[in-house]
Amino acid sequence: MLSTLLFFGALLLSTGVAIAVPKRALPSGYAPRKATCPASPLVRPATSLSSQETAYIAQRTGSAQKSLAAWLHKTNSAFATSSLPTVALTTSGGGYRSLLSGAGVIQGLDVRDSSVGTSGLFQGLTYQAGLSGGAWLLSSFAGNNYPTITSLKTNLWTQAFEDSLLLPEYLLAAVAYAEVTNDILAKEAAGFPPTLTDPWGRLLSYQLLNGFDGGVLDTLSGITGLSNFTSAAVPYPIITSLAVKTFEGQCLPGPNATQIELHPYEFGSWDNQLSAFTQTAYLGSSLSNGVPTTASCIVNYDNLGYVLGTSSNLFNEACEVVPSATNLSTSLTGDLAAIVEAAHALSTRDEYAVYPNPFFAYPRASLYESQKDLFLVDGGEALQNNPIWPLIQPFRHVDVILVNDNSADTSTNFPNGSEILTTYVQSLSAGLTKMPVIPSVDTFISEGLNKRPTFFGCNDNTKTTIVYIPNVNYTFPSNEPTAKLQYEPSETSGKPAYPIMITAAKGATQTAQS
Numbered sequence: 001m002l003s004t005l006l007f008f009g010a011l012l013l014s015t016g017v018a019i020a021v022p023k024r025a026l027p028s029g030y031a032p033r034k035a036t037c038p039a040s041p042l043v044r045p046a047t048s049l050s051s052q053e054t055a056y057i058a059q060r061t062g063s064a065q066k067s068l069a070a071w072l073h074k075t076n077s078a079f080a081t082s083s084l085p086t087v088a089l090t091t092s093g094g095g096y097r098s099l100l101s102g103a104g105v106i107q108g109l110d111v112r113d114s115s116v117g118t119s120g121l122f123q124g125l126t127y128q129a130g131l132s133g134g135a136w137l138l139s140s141f142a143g144n145n146y147p148t149i150t151s152l153k154t155n156l157w158t159q160a161f162e163d164s165l166l167l168p169e170y171l172l173a174a175v176a177y178a179e180v181t182n183d184i185l186a187k188e189a190a191g192f193p194p195t196l197t198d199p200w201g202r203l204l205s206y207q208l209l210n211g212f213d214g215g216v217l218d219t220l221s222g223i224t225g226l227s228n229f230t231s232a233a234v235p236y237p238i239i240t241s242l243a244v245k246t247f248e249g250q251c252l253p254g255p256n257a258t259q260i261e262l263h264p265y266e267f268g269s270w271d272n273q274l275s276a277f278t279q280t281a282y283l284g285s286s287l288s289n290g291v292p293t294t295a296s297c298i299v300n301y302d303n304l305g306y307v308l309g310t311s312s313n314l315f316n317e318a319c320e321v322v323p324s325a326t327n328l329s330t331s332l333t334g335d336l337a338a339i340v341e342a343a344h345a346l347s348t349r350d351e352y353a354v355y356p357n358p359f360f361a362y363p364r365a366s367l368y369e370s371q372k373d374l375f376l377v378d379g380g381e382a383l384q385n386n387p388i389w390p391l392i393q394p395f396r397h398v399d400v401i402l403v404n405d406n407s408a409d410t411s412t413n414f415p416n417g418s419e420i421l422t423t424y425v426q427s428l429s430a431g432l433t434k435m436p437v438i439p440s441v442d443t444f445i446s447e448g449l450n451k452r453p454t455f456f457g458c459n460d461n462t463k464t465t466i467v468y469i470p471n472v473n474y475t476f477p478s479n480e481p482t483a484k485l486q487y488e489p490s491e492t493s494g495k496p497a498y499p500i501m502i503t504a505a506k507g508a509t510q511t512a513q514s
Helices: 002-015 051-075 095-109 133-143 149-162 171-189 197-208 221-225 304-311 332-341 418-429 441-446 489-494 499-506
Strands: 033-035 043-045 087-091 127-130 236-243 258-262 266-269 276-279 297-299 353-356 373-378 400-405 454-456 465-470
Touching: 051 236, 087 095, 087 133, 095 133, 095 149, 095 400, 127 133, 133 149, 133 197, 133 236, 133 304, 149 197, 149 489, 171 197, 171 332, 197 304, 197 332, 236 304, 258 304, 304 353, 304 373, 400 418, 418 441
Parallel strands: 087 127, 087 400, 127 236, 400 465
Antiparallel strands: 033 297, 043 276, 236 258, 236 373, 258 266, 266 276, 353 373, 454 465
C-alpha cells in the first residue's frame, strides 16, 4: 500500500496536480455503524473475569504450560514442571523506541524467530499487555495475526518507518491525509464527532497494520476472529489507557486516575470508581444502566487504530489551549487539527480520545455514572508507563510478569525505575496485594538495577514475581527520543536485538531482589 501511495504521490508531483482534501464524507470503512444488539448483557460488574476471557485462558493454559515446560527442560532438564506459573509480558510506552526495543524482547522469546537461551518462552506466555508505544507493538503483532518480528520488519515496518506518514512534508503523507480526512468526515456524519486521536490513530495504522487502506477495517474485537487467537496459540492481549476527570476540571490524569483496559472481548476498569466492563465490539452504543436506549447498537467504534491512538494520546497536555489547524505544514498536531476541523470547529474536547460512556447511569460506576462521555489519554501520563495494573488484579492469577521498561525517565531517554515504583505505590493505595516491594529510584541507580534485568518478589510466594527488563544500549543505540517519528532501515533492523533477553537469563540469580 505504501509503495502504491508513493508512486501515486510522485506522479501527482511530476504533473503538478494538487491533492484535494475531501469536504464531504465518501464511503468509508472507518465510521461506526448500526447493528443488532446482542442477547447477552452489554455491561457487567467487575467482580470476575468475563466468561469469554475465562474460556480463552482455559484453552490457552494447556498449550502455554506445555511450551513453558519444554522451555524449562531445555534450560535445565532437572526443573520440576508439575506445577507451573502463569506468565505475562508487558511493553512500556515510549513511541517507536519502545516498539522496536520491545520487538527485540519478543524476538528473543519467540522460538519461531530466534534460537537463543530464551527462545520458546513467548510460547509459554498467557497474557501480553502494551501501553502507548508498547500498544503500537502489541496492536501490530496481534492485528496482523501474530507474525514473527522478522516478518513485520521485512514486510511492513522497515519501509513504513522510513516513509513515515507522520512527517507532513512528505507528499506521501498528503495522499494519506486525503484518505484519512474522508474517514474522519465519515465518522462525523455517522453522529460521532472525531477528535485528534482519530487521524493520529489512522496515520499510525499505516505504519503498523497490513490491512486494506492502512488497516481501516481492523477492529480490536476483530482479533477474536484471527486464526492464532481462535486456536489460543497466543497470549491474551490487553491495551491500557487512563480516564481523565474532565468533569472535575482536570485536563491531565492524576496519580490515582482510572485505569482503563481495552482488549478483544471487553473495555472497562477494575478500579473502584468505575468497576465495570462492557463488550468491546459494541463500544459507541447508547446505554443507560447497561441497557440500550435505542433500537440498534453500534459496532466498529473499536477501530484498532483508534484504540492504539487512544493509548498513545498526549494531545491533552496542551490543556485548555484549543488545537490550532495549520493545514499541512511542518506541525503534526496542526495537520491533525486541520483534518478534524474539516468535520467541525475545534475545541478542547478534541484533545482527548472520546468514548460514549457505556456506564452511564450504571450505579456501580459511581464516579462516571453521570457522564455522557469518557475522555481517555496515554496510559503513561500518570507515571505508570508499564501496563502492569491489569496483571496484578486478583482474578487473573498471574504469577510472573516480564516487565520490559523502555521509558524515558532520564535526560538520556533511559528508565530509572520511577515508573514501576509509582505502580507499586498506587497498588498499595488501591488495596492490591500482589505487587512485590519496589525500591526507591536512588536504589535503582546506585545498584544499577536500571541497567540489568532484576527479579522482584521471587522469595515471597504471596507476591507476583516481576522480572524487570530495562532498556539499555546492549548492541545498538536504543535511547532515541519518544518524539522521533522516522527511522532509517538500519535503525529498524538494528534495534531489535537478542542480548536483552540473553542477559536476563544469565544474570537472574545475581540480581534477585526479595
